[in-house]
Amino acid sequence: MALDNLRAFIGAIDAAGDLRRVSRAVSTRLEITEISDRVMKSPGGGPALLFERPTSDGARGSNIPVAVNLFGSASRMALALGVQRLDEVGERISELLNIKVPEGLLAKLAMLPRLAELAKFPPRSVSGRPACQEIVIRGDEVDLGRFPVPVCWPGDGGPYITLPGVITRDPVTGTRNVGMYRIQVTGPRTVAMHWQRHKVGAAHWRAMAERRETMPVAIALGGDPASIYAASAPLPPSIDEFLFAGFLRKEPVRLAKAITSDLDVPAEAEIVLEGYVDPAEPLVMEGPFGDHTGFYSLADLYPQVHITAVTMRAEPIWPHTIVGRPPMEDFWLGNATERIFLPLLKLTLPEVVDYHMPAEGIFHNLVFVSIDKQYPGQAYKVMNGLWGQGLMSLAKLIVVVDKDVNVRDPQEAWWVALNNIDPERDARFTRGPIDVLDHSSRAFTYGSKMGLDATRKWKEEGFDRAWPDRIVMDTETKRRVDAMWRELGIER
Numbered sequence: 001m002a003l004d005n006l007r008a009f010i011g012a013i014d015a016a017g018d019l020r021r022v023s024r025a026v027s028t029r030l031e032i033t034e035i036s037d038r039v040m041k042s043p044g045g046g047p048a049l050l051f052e053r054p055t056s057d058g059a060r061g062s063n064i065p066v067a068v069n070l071f072g073s074a075s076r077m078a079l080a081l082g083v084q085r086l087d088e089v090g091e092r093i094s095e096l097l098n099i100k101v102p103e104g105l106l107a108k109l110a111m112l113p114r115l116a117e118l119a120k121f122p123p124r125s126v127s128g129r130p131a132c133q134e135i136v137i138r139g140d141e142v143d144l145g146r147f148p149v150p151v152c153w154p155g156d157g158g159p160y161i162t163l164p165g166v167i168t169r170d171p172v173t174g175t176r177n178v179g180m181y182r183i184q185v186t187g188p189r190t191v192a193m194h195w196q197r198h199k200v201g202a203a204h205w206r207a208m209a210e211r212r213e214t215m216p217v218a219i220a221l222g223g224d225p226a227s228i229y230a231a232s233a234p235l236p237p238s239i240d241e242f243l244f245a246g247f248l249r250k251e252p253v254r255l256a257k258a259i260t261s262d263l264d265v266p267a268e269a270e271i272v273l274e275g276y277v278d279p280a281e282p283l284v285m286e287g288p289f290g291d292h293t294g295f296y297s298l299a300d301l302y303p304q305v306h307i308t309a310v311t312m313r314a315e316p317i318w319p320h321t322i323v324g325r326p327p328m329e330d331f332w333l334g335n336a337t338e339r340i341f342l343p344l345l346k347l348t349l350p351e352v353v354d355y356h357m358p359a360e361g362i363f364h365n366l367v368f369v370s371i372d373k374q375y376p377g378q379a380y381k382v383m384n385g386l387w388g389q390g391l392m393s394l395a396k397l398i399v400v401v402d403k404d405v406n407v408r409d410p411q412e413a414w415w416v417a418l419n420n421i422d423p424e425r426d427a428r429f430t431r432g433p434i435d436v437l438d439h440s441s442r443a444f445t446y447g448s449k450m451g452l453d454a455t456r457k458w459k460e461e462g463f464d465r466a467w468p469d470r471i472v473m474d475t476e477t478k479r480r481v482d483a484m485w486r487e488l489g490i491e492r
């Protein structure tokens with residue numbers, strides 16, 4: 001059974017012994033961060049936390065608990081998506097991608113159940129009052145100050161909503177997008193929306209601004225864990241995240257009509273902020289914000305969202321995450337994406353065996369790729385291919401190794417790569433779009449990239465020396481030492 005909402009997810013985490021309830025009063029100003037940071041830095045990502053008595057400096061405490069680090073381990077990420085191992089999702093996708101329409105009627109009929117599985121996934125509208133609208137607050141009654149929105153780091157520009165699903169629609173195609181973008185609370189009924197220029201929400205906003213139309217926006221907090229994850233996944237703009245979440249859950253996501261716009265919102269959300277962006281209005285300063293690079297991202301201009309209504313459950317929970325020096329909770333969300341998207345990557349680059357973005361590389365700074373090299377120059381083909389795909393285009397350093405290297409072990413990948421390169425020969429520089437958060441590029445979001453061909457070099461690639469083998473002990477010796485190991489008295 002798929003988990004339908006945040007409280008079910010928290011319940012399942014609790015049942016697995018992986019939740020710590022913090023009943024002592026803790027300030028939303030910095031204290032939640034410091035506690036969560038220590039937890040997230042522990043081996044394996046630490047437990048999930050539920051702060052039951054968040055307080056703020058302005059004396060107004062909140063009776064809304066704050067949940068942190070729900071997705072912050074391999075096992076909780078798997079729990080969120082209803083699998084034992086994240087690779088299972090990738091395997092399901094591979095199976096769907098491998099569908100070849102067979103010859104013969106009987107074989108075709110045998111395929112139907114698999115196709116029917118797809119048809120079950122579209123989001124479904126609920127009838128009656130949805131859970132996310134048990135309480136409805138409209139217009140001037142809205143006061144975001146009553147919610148426990150944390151101030152994460154000392155240099156932050158204000159309180160931040162950090163784990164939302166931001167729902168927008170393409171004005172031309174009508175396709176929905178759900179994106180996870182941090183949101184700064186700037187007033188009782190205003191927020192600043194940090195959708196970066198390469199993201200789909202920003203593209204919708206540019207399209208609306210071009211048409212001079214007011215843009216409806218809904219900000220969902222909570223909902224089923226697969227939908228929360230899907231908001232962070234780099235899906236192509238044509239794919240609705242709620243459809244993808246339905247595929248992950250093997251059950252449709254349930255949606256309800258918003259109260260003040262015609263957007264659909266997750267019926268099972270804890271809280272929904274409804275509002276709009278007026279493209280005629282000047283942008284507002286957003287930031288600084290202690291970011292997942294481990295550095296502050298500087299203040300910059302972003303659109304302001306006016307909140308027209310807040311709808312919520314009678315006793316909502318506030319989902320939150322912190323970002324900062326890695327590793328943090330977002331590593332595990334990104335790690336799920338890495339595993340789930342491997343088969344999709346192989347569709348266009350079939351020689352890719354595996355890839356990995358280690359935590360220190362904060363996703364876009366470092367990508368290790370192993371390939372089944374079959375012809376000279378293939379490492380360059382792969383790095384160029386990666387730089388041509390979606391958010392992979394932002395990758396700053398791509399290191400390509402042979403298929404026998406375990407790229408999920410960065411120590412092994414660096415060890416082999418650094419042995420294998422002649423830097424001048426094997427490094428290639430190119431230019432392209434750079435992540436908004438990169439503080440070092442020559443210009444904002446534009447700069448250079450480096451590819452390292454760390455594969456074994458071939459004669460056809462101009463290498464005419466002998467290439468040595470890795471050192472590996474022979475199995476017979478290993479067997480003899482295994483047999484004598486305990487007698488040696490080395491291990492106590």
Ligand SMILES: Cc1cc2nc3c(=O)[nH]c(=O)nc-3n(C[C@H](O)[C@H](O)[C@H](O)COP(=O)(O)O)c2cc1C
Nearest residue numbers: 179180181182194195196199200201232233234330
């Ligand atoms: C915790 C967290 C915070 C994020 N914050 C932002 C953000 O502030 N702005 C942004 O553009 N992307 C942010 N991202 C990355 C996007 O969620 C991610 O690129 C996603 O694919 C965007 O969806 P889209 O492709 O539908 O635009 C964040 C991701 C996570 C996990």
